[in-house]
Amino acid sequence: MILSFLFLTGVTGLMVLGIGRWLGEKGSIFFTLGGVWLTFFWNFFYLFPKALEKKVFLLEGPVWFQANGLEVRWTFCLDSLTILMLVVIVGISSLVHTYSIDYMKGDPHLPRFLAYLSLFTFFMTLLVSSANFLQLFVGWEGVGLCSYLLINFWFTRKQANKSGLKAMVVNRVGDIGLMLAFCLIYWKYKSLDFSVIFLMTPYMEGIPFWFGFTYLEVVAFLLLVGAVGKSAQLGLHMWLPDAMEGPTPVSALIHAATMVTAGVFLVVRCSALFESVPSVLRLVALLGGLTAFFAASTGLFQNDFKKVIAYSTCSQLGYMFLACGLSSYDGAMFHLFTHAFFKALLFLGAGGVIHSFLDEQDLRKMGGLSHYLPFTYTSIFIGSISLMGFPFLAGFYSKEWILEVVASQSFDPFYLFLYGLGVLSAFFTSFYSIRLIYLAFLSLPRSNQVYYRSVHEVPFFMGIPFFLLMICSISVGYLFKDLLIGLGTDFWNYSIHINYTNYRGVEAEFLPYWMKLIPLFFALSGAFVSYLIQSPLSMYFLFWLKEKGYGLVLFLNQKWFFDSIVNYVVRFHLKEGYSSTFKALDRGAFEWFGPTGLSRLVYWFSEKVTMLQSGYLYHYLGGMLFGVVGLIFFSLFSADESFLLVGLMVWVLWISIEER
Amino acid sequence: MRTEIFLLIASILSIGLGGLTLFRTNLLLVLMGMEFLFFGINLNFAIYSISLDDLMGQLFFLYILTVAGAESGVGLAILVSYYRLRGEIWLDLINKLKG
Numbered sequence: 001m002i003l004s005f006l007f008l009t010g011v012t013g014l015m016v017l018g019i020g021r022w023l024g025e026k027g028s029i030f031f032t033l034g035g036v037w038l039t040f041f042w043n044f045f046y047l048f049p050k051a052l053e054k055k056v057f058l059l060e061g062p063v064w065f066q067a068n069g070l071e072v073r074w075t076f077c078l079d080s081l082t083i084l085m086l087v088v089i090v091g092i093s094s095l096v097h098t099y100s101i102d103y104m105k106g107d108p109h110l111p112r113f114l115a116y117l118s119l120f121t122f123f124m125t126l127l128v129s130s131a132n133f134l135q136l137f138v139g140w141e142g143v144g145l146c147s148y149l150l151i152n153f154w155f156t157r158k159q160a161n162k163s164g165l166k167a168m169v170v171n172r173v174g175d176i177g178l179m180l181a182f183c184l185i186y187w188k189y190k191s192l193d194f195s196v197i198f199l200m201t202p203y204m205e206g207i208p209f210w211f212g213f214t215y216l217e218v219v220a221f222l223l224l225v226g227a228v229g230k231s232a233q234l235g236l237h238m239w240l241p242d243a244m245e246g247p248t249p250v251s252a253l254i255h256a257a258t259m260v261t262a263g264v265f266l267v268v269r270c271s272a273l274f275e276s277v278p279s280v281l282r283l284v285a286l287l288g289g290l291t292a293f294f295a296a297s298t299g300l301f302q303n304d305f306k307k308v309i310a311y312s313t314c315s316q317l318g319y320m321f322l323a324c325g326l327s328s329y330d331g332a333m334f335h336l337f338t339h340a341f342f343k344a345l346l347f348l349g350a351g352g353v354i355h356s357f358l359d360e361q362d363l364r365k366m367g368g369l370s371h372y373l374p375f376t377y378t379s380i381f382i383g384s385i386s387l388m389g390f391p392f393l394a395g396f397y398s399k400e401w402i403l404e405v406v407a408s409q410s411f412d413p414f415y416l417f418l419y420g421l422g423v424l425s426a427f428f429t430s431f432y433s434i435r436l437i438y439l440a441f442l443s444l445p446r447s448n449q450v451y452y453r454s455v456h457e458v459p460f461f462m463g464i465p466f467f468l469l470m471i472c473s474i475s476v477g478y479l480f481k482d483l484l485i486g487l488g489t490d491f492w493n494y495s496i497h498i499n500y501t502n503y504r505g506v507e508a509e510f511l512p513y514w515m516k517l518i519p520l521f522f523a524l525s526g527a528f529v530s531y532l533i534q535s536p537l538s539m540y541f542l543f544w545l546k547e548k549g550y551g552l553v554l555f556l557n558q559k560w561f562f563d564s565i566v567n568y569v570v571r572f573h574l575k576e577g578y579s580s581t582f583k584a585l586d587r588g589a590f591e592w593f594g595p596t597g598l599s600r601l602v603y604w605f606s607e608k609v610t611m612l613q614s615g616y617l618y619h620y621l622g623g624m625l626f627g628v629v630g631l632i633f634f635s636l637f638s639a640d641e642s643f644l645l646v647g648l649m650v651w652v653l654w655i656s657i658e659e660r
Numbered sequence: 661m662r663t664e665i666f667l668l669i670a671s672i673l674s675i676g677l678g679g680l681t682l683f684r685t686n687l688l689l690v691l692m693g694m695e696f697l698f699f700g701i702n703l704n705f706a707i708y709s710i711s712l713d714d715l716m717g718q719l720f721f722l723y724i725l726t727v728a729g730a731e732s733g734v735g736l737a738i739l740v741s742y743y744r745l746r747g748e749i750w751l752d753l754i755n756k757l758k759g
Contacts, residue, residue, distance in 0.1 A: 615755035617690065622681045 002057060005042045006076065006125050008035045009090075013118030020111025028111035029101055032118045036097050039121075040090040043083070051083040054493045058131065072192060077131035081495035084333065084484075085128040085265060088340045089258045093121040095465035096253040099348055102461040103249055103355060113153060117253065120146035124258055128265060133182050133192040136266075140178070140230070143259045144171050150254060151246040160245045167239040174229015174236055174263075181222035188215060198272035198497065205276050216273070220280040223270055224287075231263025231317045234291040238563055240314055244306040248351030251306060256313045256347050257340040264320045264336055268329045272497040275327065281502075282414065285325025289418035292318030294560065296428035300435070301557040305354065305361045308436050309346050312387060315425055316343065322422060323402040326415070327502035330492060331405055334484040335398035338477050342386040342395055345469035349380035352458040352466070353440060358451050363436065368445035372455040377441045379466040384433040386473040389426060389523045396520075397477035399426065401485055401508065403519045408507035426519045430526030438534040608654075626653060665707055672700035687742070687749040691735045698728040 012035030016028045023031065050057070061074030078086075097117055104110050120143060127139025144167075152164035182192065188204060189197050207215040227233075232240035243255045254260070267274060267284065274281055292315045299311035316339050323332035353369065353376055354361055370377040386393040389400060403422050409415035445452060458466065483491050487509055533541040545553060555561070591597070612623070626649050633642040679693025702721050709717020743749050 617687075617751055617754055618681050618684060621690075625677060625681055 002047075002078070003059060003061075003076065005039055006129060007122065008039050009093075009118045009125065010122030011035070013115045013120075013122055015115075016111050016118065017115035020115055023111060025110050028114050032114040033094070033097050033101075035118060036090060036094045036121055039125075040087075040094045043086045043090050047078065047083045048087055050078075051080040051493075052491070054080070054490070056080075056493065056495075064134070069190065070186065070192070072132060072134050074135060075131035075193070076129045077194065078129055079495040080491055080493045081265075081268065081333065082128050084337065086125060088337055089124045089128065090121060092257040092340055092344050093117065093124075093253055095344065095468060096249045096348070099252075099351070099462050099465045100247075100249045102459040103351055104247065105459075109153070113150075113247070116146055116150050116153070117249070120150070120254060120259070124262070127262055131194050133185065133194070133197075136269075137178065137182070140226075140262065141175070143254070143262060144168065144175070144230075147171075147243070147254050147259055150250040151243050153247055153250065157245070163239075163242040163245040167243050170236050170239040171229050174226045177222045177225025177229065181219050181226065184215070184219050184222065194269070198270075201273050201276050214277075216277050217280055220270075220274055220277040221283070223266065223273070224280060224284060227263030227266045227321075228287065229263070230266070231260050231321070232291075232314050233263070233287050233318065233321060234294055235287075237291065237295065237314050238566060241307050241310045241559070244304070244310050248306065248347060248354060251310070252344045252347030252351065255310065256343040260313065260317060261320070261336050261340070264317065264324065264332055267321070267324045268333055268496055271324075271327075271329045274324070275497055275499045275502060278502075281325050281327065283325070285322050285415070285418055288318045288321025288323070288325055289421040290318070291315070292322060292425040293421040293428075294318075296425040296432070297556055298559045299432040300428055301553050302432075303363050303557070305350050305363050305366070305436070305440065306347070308363070308432055309343070309350060312346075312429065312432065313339075313343055315429065316387070318425070319399060319402050319422065322418060323405060326405050326409065326504060327498050328402065328405045328485075328504060328508075329496040329498060330485045330489075330505075331398070331401050333496075334480070335402055337480065337484065338386075338394035338398045338473075341469055341472040341476055342383045342393075345379055345383035345466065345473050346387065348462070348465055348469065349376050349383060352376040352379075352462055355462070356455045356458070357447075358454050360447070360451060363439040365447045365451075366440045367443040367447065368441070369455070370441040372452065373441075373457055375457055375463065375466065377437075379470050380441070381437060382470050382473055384437055386477075388430040388433050388527060389519065391520065392478060394473050394475070394477035397481045398485075400516065400519055401481075404508040404511055404516060405504050407515055407518070408504050408511055423519050423522050427522040427526035430523045431530040434527045434530035435534060438531065443534070622653070626650075662711070669700050669704050669707075672696055672703065676700055684751050687739050687751055687754065690751065691732060691739065694735070695728065695732060698724060702728075 009032075012031045016023060016032055020028045057076070057078035059076040059078075061076070064072045064074055066072075097114065100110075100113060100117065104113055107113065123139045123142030123146060125139070127136055127143060130136040130139060148164045148168045151167055152160050154160050185197060186192060188207070189200055191197065201216070204216050205214070209215045209218050213221075229236045240255060240260065244251055246255075274284070295311045295314035295318060299308050299315065302308045302311060316335070320332040320335050320339075323329070323335060353366070353373065356373060356376075357366065357369070360366070382393070386395040389396045403419065403426070406415055406419045406422055410419050483489060485505070487505055558564075612619070630642070630646045630649065633645045637645070673696075676693045676696030676698075679696060680690055683689040683693065702724050705717040705724070706721045709715065709721070739749060742754075746753070
């Protein structure tokens with residue numbers, strides 16, 4: 001029963017992918033939406049109460065494979081962490097499915113689109129519900145595949161192709177790290193089950209490994225590399241903004257709410273392992289803080305509507321990593337939870353604007369849309385202020401909590417630095433959110449009349465997700481704060497493990513009041529400054545921009561030149577890898593001695609053999625003669641000699657044919 | 661005596677075989693090579709029937725002779741009809757046996 005609901009989206013997705021062409025638009029909508037909504041209702045009304053009752057499901061399936069002592073089973077572990085993720089994933093997914101009905105209306109590939117979305121939901125379900133690393137990896141790669149297919153959905157566009165490939169290639173780096181981590185884990189633990197690994201971790205502390213690093217440090221670092229790749233943290237973040245080439249519902253579902261949080265989920269899931277390696281935890285925190293700051297500052301002067309939100313996603317993921325690095329896994333999960341709602345709302349709102357505005361995405365060519373799209377404007381506004389951390393909305397509780405946890409450690413200069421980064425990121429977040437709203441909705445219209453003629457408010461099925469997500473973005477922080485991060489909450493029920501020396505909840509709770517107000521102050525002042533330089537002081541701002549700030553703005557607009565630097569550095573290594581492993585080995589030696597060489601050999605040999613059938617009488621007679629002589633040899637001499645003689649004869653015959 | 665006879669038979673057989681495989685000018689020559697083969701074998705049978713004092717060899721001689729006569733008749737008939745059809749019995753042009 002439980003498994004059938006876990007697999008329902010996969011079944012409908014595969015079905016529609018296979019026979020969607022015959023099901024047609026209505027049929028595929030019926031099956032995929034039915035599957036995903038049923039799964040959501042079941043998750044929300046059956047599994048979620050079970051999580052509240054502190055029940056854990058452990059479903060042991062059949063053996064997947066068995067190799068010399070390693071036995072991998074299909075095991076599903078549904079604890080409160082998984083169930084919370086399931087509710088978020090399938091909830092957002094069902095809303096996005098509904099949204100896609102109208103967004104992709106008239107697209108000839110609608111069944112394929114919905115099927116990919118459903119398959120993505122299935123793989124994400126597999127990822128979060130697995131109880132061993134390899135099964136998690138199946139889901140991990142599956143969502144990567146679906147992400148590629150969906151970025152590349154309009155596959156005739158070159159930019160979409162390039163972005164899809166980029167996402168795939170950058171994610172490979174992280175996946176290599178993850179694979180190496182699995183290998184190392186199996187090396188010492190002799191198992192890949194979570195239950196074994198997390199129980200045995202305290203006994204693995206202090207085993208020396210390479211260059212003075214301990215075994216656990218290396219394992220945790222490699223797991224972190226995998227998480228960084230999937231969650232687009234600094235260094236491997238380049239694919240996420242480019243992934244915005246895909247359709248907007250995809251950006252909402254995959255590149256904002258669910259798939260990119262898989263890295264955070266991995267770190268939270270492996271909390272028992274990460275807790276034993278304080279050095280890697282500091283690295284996680286540093287990476288998170290830097291990513292939050294980098295992405296928020298890059299988002300300041302982006303001109304693409306979706307890229308601003310994409311960098312915002314990157315920045316919020318940085319916050320989640322920061323929380324993980326401070327052992328506040330519950331804070332990270334809470335931020336993941338609230339972020340999923342308001343970021344999905346923002347992306348769906350962006351989709352609504354783009355949909356009605358003749359697919360124009362450039363912020364500089366919009367303006368004045370609040371009069372035409374009041375509902376979309378409201379939804380983006382609510383999403384934005386929730387993202388900024390406006391008091392008592394969803395983002396407020398989670399982001400404030402993370403920053404409070406960091407602030408509670410600010411006696412350490414390292415964490416003080418991270419706190420500064422986090423607060424500045426909050427400032428930047430408000431800045432770009434208000435800039436986005438101002439440029440798109442509040443300023444004077446700056447585009448052609450043609451665009452404004454086509455503007456229309458969102459259709460019915462696009463409106464429903466807006467409405468529900470708006471309610472969630474407003475209320476979900478207040479409703480779930482005490483459940484998820486309240487002091488001493490037992491919701492998590494051992495699904496995440498925090499070392500008692502690392503638990504910072506109490507200190508964060510009893511911070512001085514003025515310290516708790518610092519992030520809020522920065523967020524509000526960011527919004528205020530942004531509004532000032534957009535509207536009343538815009539002339540001064542433009543003057544400053546032209547005279548002094550040009551370099552800075554270019555630097556931020558070009559994403560800190562990250563892509564160029566990476567291109568410059570990686571190009572030579574890629575060339576080397578291309579010419580050695582790919583060209584010389586994969587397409588060279590293995591190909592030559594493998595499939596291509598074999599097929600060519602068969603072709604060449606058959607060509608020679610067909611030359612035997614020349615049609616000339618004397619050739620046939622010669623063949624008969626040689627056959628008879630061969631038979632005589634066999635009857636007279638031993639087998640070896642006969643083979644030799646017959647081979648000799650065949651060779652002579654061969655030569656005579658060759659000469660022709 | 662036996663060696664000479666054996667050599668004679670062997671040379672007749674080789675002439676037949678060589679005629680079969682190496683002649684490329686005329687279908688008639690191929691037929692003649694075939695006759696050579698037959699008669700080499702026939703001679704073999706006859707001589708060994710005398711030397712082994714076994715009547716079976718001579719019986720086979722007669723039998724093969726009959727078959728060879730019939731066969732060469734058929735072969736010549738094919739040759740004649742082929743000549744009527746193509747106006748040519750040059751072996752290099754008989755290459756339609758590819759199927």
